[in-house]
Amino acid sequence: MTVTFFTTVQAQITTAIRGTVVDQQDKAVVDASVKITHTASGTVSLASSNENGVFSARGMRVGGPYSVEISGSGFSAVRIDDLYLALDRTLNLPVTVQAETTLEEIVVTGTRRSVGYENKGLGTDFGIEALEEVASIDRDITDAAAQNPFAIVNVQSGGAKELTIAGANNRFNSLTVDGVALNDRFGLNANGYPTQRSPISYDAIESLSIQTAPFDVEYNGFTGGTINAVTKSGTNEFFGSVAYYSTDDSLIGDKNKDQDFNFTFEEETTVATLGGPIIQDKLFFFVAYDKYEEIAPLQNGPLGSGALNIQQDITLDDVAEVRGIVSDVWGFDIGGFNKAPAQDEKILANVDWNINDAHRAKFTYISTEGNTIQEQNGNNFLASGNILGASSAWYDRSEEIETFTGHLFSDWTPNFSTQLKIASTEQATGQNSLNGAEFPSFAVFLREVDGDKNYLVIGPDRFRHGNSLNQEFFQVKAIAEYVTGNHLIKFGFEREEVDVNNLFAQNSEGSYVFDSTDDLRNATASGLLYDNAVTNNENDLRAIWGYESNSFYIQDTWDIADDLTLDFGIRYDRYGSNGSIRENQNFVDNYGYSNANDIDGLDVVLPRASFEWN
Incomplete structure (x- = not known):
């Protein structure tokens, strides 16, 4: 007998096998029984060859190993072991069987290439082994996607990675995790994610596919490239991992030419995964937990603050004077120059259920919460000069994502199968001033040195006076596939509902400029800029809208x-x-x-x- 392996691109969160069974005279073998078993979980798919000798199995788990058993009358049974299936690709499995002999079964060993790396045509695929070999200091899937020959990564000065595929802006890419789109639809993050860091734990990914220009009708919603990730599932054996990553200022230099650095930072990441059976061959679980914590260095500060960039003509005494005045006159705390820690926490949980040989379900829960502290010094009146913002002008930039997804994969006949997906996602984006947003932005002139004016800015900056974004997404997807002869006919329907609640009310608390600390003490501003709704209620500027497709x-x-x-x-x-x-x-x-x-x-x-x- 002979067995050959080919793959073709498909747009799915699962994988598939399409095979042909012929005899030694190259004639189609009709009604051959095909049993496909995912060895690690005992998941079984049944099929049979049609009048052209073609069989097909859809909606299968990514990876493997798989065993394919082909049996029938008039030929020796065949078993093909150690097959591994790649995401977004169909494994073509042409099989030539031999006339019936005294041998009970012929066993063939398959290939493990689909657990590795494959770059073919306009797509790049990573199996679990290839993902483990990718060098990624911050464990970001962008580093894997960058292996695609059409991809380029531009690292911004703040550390954000811009992934460009085929020359398109990174915001025109699409990221899907277990079939659910996790994209930055408002364009707030430079990395194109809905979060400032990778939205899922790298250790939770089973397979990754990067497609530049796929033609399958299932693909839509991007003009750059699509990154498709499928997360791990449990098996009949327990498995897990624990990892810890750390770096701090002791691992970097403290001098650049004649400039000395003396600052503190620390980053720690803790990761744990666990998967296994709830009921052998029937019900499985997988969970992943990923927590990142950082103490970031102070970027800008007055003389004596120890910041990376020192404003030499603004002192801690200046800050103390302004703090006292604002506290006495307005009762507001302007803050200081101490930066609070930031963190990122990711949770993923999967439950796989082999309902029976014809039906399989998968349920996924994703929760991601993260933030960074953004130093800010914005005021409408200041376009130049030495401008320094106290921590009351900074803001906590945060994102929260929660996703529930359910998939049902069904084989109704050997030639007809369906897939159903229902998903709900909530995204909350916050930009909260550290000392509250119910106070104006003050710019206080301190002194002029060598033609440079020096200002201290306090209070929430103008863009944070009223700023919040909440989005809700609901997705339904149904696919039916029918095999007839050498044709696979696919029908599909998708619906997405999007609801948005967005508040952006800049200057709704007002922006003031004071020409001296005495003017500040006397509450005498030289300039005021105020914008708001005609009702003076910033919530009347809130945009509440939605759309569907x-x-x-x-x-x-x-x-x-x-x-x-x-x-x-x-x-x-x-x-x-x-x-x-x-x-x-x-x-x-x-x-x-x-x-x-x-x-x-x-x-x-x-x-x-x-x-x-x-």
């Missing part, structure tokens, strides 16, 4: 030969919006069209065609 698609995957596959498909997307926009007549008069237009009723038709020749 519905998608329908169909695709025919035609396996002309073992090494040639054609795809023909069409996707239809239609958009709707919630609520209404008040028309502004001044806008209409000035520009000749209404400001009340939105995306409601817009649609797009996306035909797709591709071929793959191995």
Whole structure:
């Protein structure tokens, strides 16, 4: 007998096997029984060959090892062991069987390449072993994605990694984790994530796929590239890991040419994972916990503060004088120059349920909370000079994400299978001033030295007077696949609902400038800038809105030969919006069209065609 292995690209969170069974005269073997077993969990998929000798199994776990058993009348049974399946790819398994002999079974050993690294066409795949070999100091999936030849990573001065795929802005990429999109839809983070660091623990990933320009009709919602991650699942054996990573200022230099550095920082990461059976061959769990803590150095400070960048003409005595005045006159604490720790905490939990040989379910919970302290010195009146912000002008930039996902994979007949996904995600983004936002921004002039004016800024900066963002996403996806002859027909429907509650009320508390500490003591400002709703209630500036999209698609995957596959498909997307926009007549008069237009009723038709020749 002979066995050959090929893979073709598919847009799924699972994997698949498509095979053909022929005899030694190259004639199709009809009604051969095929049993596919995920060895580690005992998960079984059953199939049979059709009139063309073709069999197909969909919705299978990523990785392996798998065992494929082929049996029937008139030929010796065949078992193929140690098969490993890659994410987003279908394993082609042509099998030539031998006439029945005295041998009970012929055993063939498969390949482990799908647990490693594969760069093929416009896609790059990482199995679990390849992911473990990626060098990543901060354990970010961007470092793995950068192995794609179309990807470039630009590290910003603040440490954020911008992943550019095929030359597109990183905000036009898409990250999906177990089929759920986790993207920065408002463009607030330089890394393109909804969080300032990787939204899931690196140790929780089973497989990773980076696609530059996929043609499958399931792909949508990006113009750069898509990064698709599938997390680990439990097996019949318990497994786990514990890791600790640490770095601090003792591991770096303390001098750059003639400039001495004397600052303190510390970073610690603790990771733990555990997976195993709840019921053997039936119910499994996997959990991952990842916590990062940092004590970051003070970037800017007055003389004597020990900051990396010292404002030589602003002293701690200046800060103390302003603190006393503001406390006496307004009862407000301007803060100081001590930076609080920041942290990031990730939790992931998976439950896999083998309902029976025809149905399998997976449930995923993701929780990510993280923050950083942002030093700030913004005031409307200050465009130049030496400007230093006390900690009351800083803000705590935080993100919280919570996701619940359920998948159901069903094989109704040997030729017909379905997948159903329901997911709910909540994202909360905070930009909270450290000493509260119910106070104006003050800029206090201290002195002029060699033509440079020196200011101390206190109170929440103008962009944090009213600033919050909450988003809710609900997703439903249903796919049906039918195998007939050498064709795989796929039908799909997707719906996404998005609700947004966004407050952005800059200067709603006012921004003031004082020309001296005496003017500050006398509450005599030389300038004031104030913006707010006409009601003077900043919450009336809150934008509460939403939209939804519905998608329908169909695709025919035609396996002309073992090494040639054609795809023909069409996707239809239609958009709707919630609520209404008040028309502004001044806008209409000035520009000749209404400001009340939105995306409601817009649609797009996306035909797709591709071929793959191995």
